[in-house]
Amino acid sequence: MTEIAAGSPAPAPQAGRRPEAIKAIPVRHPWRWLSAVLVLAVAADAVYTLVTAPNMHWGVVGTFLFQRLIREGILLTLELTVLAMAIGIILGVILAVMRLSTNPVVSWLSWFYIWFFRGTPVLVQIFFWFNLALVLPHIGVGIPGGPLLFGVSTNVLITPLMAAVFGLGFNEAAYMAEIVRAGIISVEHGQTEAAQALGMTRLQVMQRIVLPQAMKVILPPTGNETISMLKTTSLAFVATVPELFTRAQQIASFNFYVIELLVVISIWYLVMTSILTIGQYYLERYFARGVQRELPMTPLQRFRRMLFTFRAPQAPLT
Amino acid sequence: MVKAEAVHKSFGRLEVLSGIDLEVQPKEVMCVIGPSGSGKSTFLRCINHLEKIDAGRLSVDGELVGYRQRGDKLYELPDREVCQKRSEIGMVFQHFNLFPHMTALENLIEAPIRVKKASRSTAVAYARALLERVGLADKTNVYPNQLSGGQQQRVAIARALAMNPKLMLFDEPTSALDPELVGEVLDVMRRLAADGMTMIVVTHEMGFAREVGDTLVFMDGGVIVESGKPREVLANPRQERTRSFLSKVL
Numbered sequence: 256m257t258e259i260a261a262g263s264p265a266p267a268p269q270a271g272r273r274p275e276a277i278k279a280i281p282v283r284h285p286w287r288w289l290s291a292v293l294v295l296a297v298a299a300d301a302v303y304t305l306v307t308a309p310n311m312h313w314g315v316v317g318t319f320l321f322q323r324l325i326r327e328g329i330l331l332t333l334e335l336t337v338l339a340m341a342i343g344i345i346l347g348v349i350l351a352v353m354r355l356s357t358n359p360v361v362s363w364l365s366w367f368y369i370w371f372f373r374g375t376p377v378l379v380q381i382f383f384w385f386n387l388a389l390v391l392p393h394i395g396v397g398i399p400g401g402p403l404l405f406g407v408s409t410n411v412l413i414t415p416l417m418a419a420v421f422g423l424g425f426n427e428a429a430y431m432a433e434i435v436r437a438g439i440i441s442v443e444h445g446q447t448e449a450a451q452a453l454g455m456t457r458l459q460v461m462q463r464i465v466l467p468q469a470m471k472v473i474l475p476p477t478g479n480e481t482i483s484m485l486k487t488t489s490l491a492f493v494a495t496v497p498e499l500f501t502r503a504q505q506i507a508s509f510n511f512y513v514i515e516l517l518v519v520i521s522i523w524y525l526v527m528t529s530i531l532t533i534g535q536y537y538l539e540r541y542f543a544r545g546v547q548r549e550l551p552m553t554p555l556q557r558f559r560r561m562l563f564t565f566r567a568p569q570a571p572l573t
Numbered sequence: 574m575v576k577a578e579a580v581h582k583s584f585g586r587l588e589v590l591s592g593i594d595l596e597v598q599p600k601e602v603m604c605v606i607g608p609s610g611s612g613k614s615t616f617l618r619c620i621n622h623l624e625k626i627d628a629g630r631l632s633v634d635g636e637l638v639g640y641r642q643r644g645d646k647l648y649e650l651p652d653r654e655v656c657q658k659r660s661e662i663g664m665v666f667q668h669f670n671l672f673p674h675m676t677a678l679e680n681l682i683e684a685p686i687r688v689k690k691a692s693r694s695t696a697v698a699y700a701r702a703l704l705e706r707v708g709l710a711d712k713t714n715v716y717p718n719q720l721s722g723g724q725q726q727r728v729a730i731a732r733a734l735a736m737n738p739k740l741m742l743f744d745e746p747t748s749a750l751d752p753e754l755v756g757e758v759l760d761v762m763r764r765l766a767a768d769g770m771t772m773i774v775v776t777h778e779m780g781f782a783r784e785v786g787d788t789l790v791f792m793d794g795g796v797i798v799e800s801g802k803p804r805e806v807l808a809n810p811r812q813e814r815t816r817s818f819l820s821k822v823l
Contacts, residue, residue, distance in 0.1 A: 443670075445666060445668055445670040446670060446672065448623055448666070448670065449664075449666060449670035449671075449672070449729075450672075450684075451623065451656075451659060452621055452623065452659055452662070452663075452664040452733075453659070453660065453683070453684035453688060453732070453733075453736060454656045454657065454658075454659045454660025454661075454684060454688040454736065455656065455683075455684060455687060455688055456652060456653065456656050457652065459687050459688075463683060463687065464672055467674050468672075468673065468674055
């Protein structure tokens with residue numbers, strides 16, 4: 256193919272020859288540039304106001320950003336998120352499969368669980384587990400109405416951390432169950448039939464055929480839930496779990512730099528959610544295999560493309 | 574191989590099968606034709622218990638589908654035994670229904686490994702042989718959506734064959750294909766018939782029915798209107814209903 260200078264008239268296609276690729280002047284988008292300038296100006300003003308606020312001690316932010324207590328708080332926040340989401344996802348999948356079971360008792364049980372745990376505030380649930388020892392001092396196995404055969408003190412079994420994990424995780428399971436159920440329903444019924452016709456059992460069909468395909472519907476909202484959970488862990492404050500938010504409150508109660516410490520933990524929350532967002536993106540890419548002919552672009556590829564063209568990214572071919 | 578006696582099936586108030594009687598001998602190829610809504614697909618699905626029949630008797634290889642008879646009482650089969658029975662019957666669907674998250678090879682080895690507990694190496698070796706048999710040896714590691722409709726349907730046939738079925742059910746296997754791709758699928762089926770597979774084929778391909786079929790069954794309104802040697806039924810239909818249907822499709 257020979258190069259022709261931009262702007263020179265394109266030669267008419269000749270018979271028997273492949274015509275040159277079209278090189279047209281793209282449509283200009285002056286409003287995009289104008290709106291970008293406007294947004295940047297407003298953002299710059301907001302940042303300027305905050306940075307130069309007379310009583311804002313940025314030095315304090317710097318001091319506490321990597322302080323030991325804050326670092327420990329971050330670890331605990333991550334631990335809470337992972338544990339609560341693990342309970343939420345595992346229990347959620349089980350509840351979703353139960354909900355769609357042909358056994359009415361199992362299905363009804365799942366419905367009841369979702370109704371209960373979705374219908375009460377998560378804050379109340381965390382408080383409930385935290386204070387369970389008030390009504391049940393011992394937990395164990397025994398004869399109803401008779402003696403306890405084996406048991407431990409509730410306060411030993413349900414530490415503040417466990418109270419927060421149970422409260423957050425059991426509540427999350429109710430939401431995850433609905434997300435997973437939506438994913439399962441979204442898989443075409445022909446898939447189930449084809450698998451059944453091969454002699455696969457209900458459980459095998461679910462595990463091998465339906466759930467893997469449901470993943471592409473389940474994943475985006477699950478990423479959303481995980482990010483949401485990361486921030487909701489701050490409710491563990493009420494169970495005296497020294498996670499990130501609790502730590503900030505504790506430090507601020509000594510030095511009164513309330514806003515500064517909130518800025519510190521906001522930075523950390525943003526960092527963590529950003530990492531999760533990237534992880535979610537690559538996970539979704541993985542589960543898109545066999546569904547899309549071309550994998551969607553990675554954020555880096557998309558960023559480059561956006562920088563160099565400043566156009567709306569095109570939808571990938573399906 | 575398959576014996577149906579007065580098989581009835583309703584969906585709610587709509588009776589789809591109103592008494593089907595037929596018998597398929599081992600190695601026989603039976604083609605079933607008829608207008609849409611005549612119950613031919615439903616009947617096929619009853620044979621491997623994807624649908625439950627309401628009345629009558631349906632048996633495969635001398636054993637009732639979905640039930641066991643002891644004395645004069647019928648007992649429903651538990652899920653595990655229904656699955657076991659289904660694993661002996663291959664089924665090919667109009668829309669292929671390949672598993673899109675698995676490659677062609679993975680589609681073929683899934684059921685042998687999970688259901689028949691075959692070893693992975695045995696399953697893979699057999700799957701490769703089958704893909705070669707349907708002319709797709711080079712598509713082993715390709716995902717279904719990278720294949721044409723005809724190729725997908727050939728993989729679907731190979732997937733059913735991977736279980737070594739004693740009976741193959743085809744539910745309009747070429748109806749969703751571009752006309753130029755129909756031939757390659759029919760070729761595979763023709764060879765399968767020549768190898769002695771017992772087949773029930775719901776189809777609109779009269780040429781295939783005439784050439785490959787041992788029996789032709791014309792269904793309408795949930796009953797068998799006419800059946801016989803394909804050539805005779807197609808050339809000299811005895812029933813007026815058959816005649817008017819054939820005049821529209823031939």
